[in-house]
Amino acid sequence: MEQSRAHAFDEFVAARWSVLLHLARLLVGGDRHRAEDLLQESLVKLWFVWPKVADDAPEPYVRKVMMRAAARSGQRRWWGERPVEQLPEAAMAGDVSADVAERSRLEAALAQLSPKQRVAVVLRYYQDLPEGQVAEALGCPVGTARSHAARGVARLRQLLGNVTEPVQ
Amino acid sequence: MDHFERQLAQMMRDTEAPAPFEPKHRERLWAGVRVRRRRRAAQRAAGSVLAVVGLSVGLFLLPGLVPRAEPSRPGPQPATSPSSSAPHATPDASPSTTPSSDTSTAPASPDGAVTIMPPGTTGSTATESPPGSTQSASPPSTSAPPSGTATARNQPSTTSPSPITP
Numbered sequence: 275m276e277q278s279r280a281h282a283f284d285e286f287v288a289a290r291w292s293v294l295l296h297l298a299r300l301l302v303g304g305d306r307h308r309a310e311d312l313l314q315e316s317l318v319k320l321w322f323v324w325p326k327v328a329d330d331a332p333e334p335y336v337r338k339v340m341m342r343a344a345a346r347s348g349q350r351r352w353w354g355e356r357p358v359e360q361l362p363e364a365a366m367a368g369d370v371s372a373d374v375a376e377r378s379r380l381e382a383a384l385a386q387l388s389p390k391q392r393v394a395v396v397l398r399y400y401q402d403l404p405e406g407q408v409a410e411a412l413g414c415p416v417g418t419a420r421s422h423a424a425r426g427v428a429r430l431r432q433l434l435g436n437v438t439e440p441v442q
Numbered sequence: 443m444d445h446f447e448r449q450l451a452q453m454m455r456d457t458e459a460p461a462p463f464e465p466k467h468r469e470r471l472w473a474g475v476r477v478r479r480r481r482r483a484a485q486r487a488a489g490s491v492l493a494v495v496g497l498s499v500g501l502f503l504l505p506g507l508v509p510r511a512e513p514s515r516p517g518p519q520p521a522t523s524p525s526s527s528a529p530h531a532t533p534d535a536s537p538s539t540t541p542s543s544d545t546s547t548a549p550a551s552p553d554g555a556v557t558i559m560p561p562g563t564t565g566s567t568a569t570e571s572p573p574g575s576t577q578s579a580s581p582p583s584t585s586a587p588p589s590g591t592a593t594a595r596n597q598p599s600t601t602s603p604s605p606i607t608p
Contacts, residue, residue, distance in 0.1 A: 284468065291463035300454060310467075318474040322482075377457035399447060400454040431446055 283324055286332055287317060294336060300396045301344035304381025312347075316340045337401070341411040345393045383433040390414075391426035398423045 294316075298309035316339040320332060327335050384392050390412055397408045409419035443451075 287468075287471065288463040291467070292461045293458070295461045296458040314467075314471055314474055317471055318478050321475050322478070373457065373459075376453065377459070380453055380457055395450075396454070399451040402451075427447060427450070430450060434450070435446075 279324060279328075282328060283321060286328075290333055290336075294333075294340070297337065297396070297400070298340055298344075299381065300384060300400060301340060301393060302347070303385030303387070303392060304378070305385075312340055312343055315343065338411060341393055341397060342413070345390055345412050347389045379434065383430050386433065387426050387429055388422075391422045391429070394419055394422035395426040395430065399427075 291313075294313050295309060298313045298316075299306060302308045302312055313336075316336045319339050320327070320336050323335070324332070384395070387395065393412060394408055397403045397411060398405070403411075405416050405420055405423075408423065409416040412419050412422065414422075
């Protein structure tokens, strides 16, 4: 029983890892390690409710946990980082490409938003969620969620304006 | 949704890089599950201990807060006079009479002396008898031996002079 449950959980995580990790990167503003931490905490919470949500909708549950944790991340003072003498991973030489450059610019711009503005923008424009669900995820009224999204987009417009100009 | 917003949404979707779920991710994930399981077990144990301690303290303090329901002292029995209870019975002739009835039928004088009253007479009339009267020192007319309590109380009154006499 426990083995089959763990096997099904592993299959789900392996199938959705890439998509969920991308969402986590957008939610935290591009930091890959923080994104992995956020995703792992959400998946650990999913494991303890797996018998209840496995047959229904495990992915929306993980997304909701990630959104709420990311929206609360502004109140968190310490992420558990510890200084090390050597970096655990070095950048690969093939990382410098046009796609990676664009992604890095986007993540850098998202990192300059406040956590709630970032979550509101990601939920609104990447997840295509209506304003009501964005407000529910943020735990605030609809008007406040709309304000967060509008201010976040305005800030991104300033930061990415020259990049997203349509090419003539 | 204007042009910039559409491009922003497209950029968010296009920048998704494939990231395989590696064995190190799996090990880290299950390590996190084990840590969280241990933490939840510890929290549950701590909660149980706190509940037991709270109940123990509550039960220890509770008897001091609730007033005890204990039987009180027996109330004072009604005073009965010889005339009302048994007009013809003398204290010495009725062994079944309780000592309290004897004391009630023999009122004490102001200085604490007890005067034996003859049957059929009240205490007030006996104590207010004129000096020299033989009523206060008269022995009981019955032949039955008095009870121990009555005898002990009758002895001093027969030998001591009447306290009212000047």
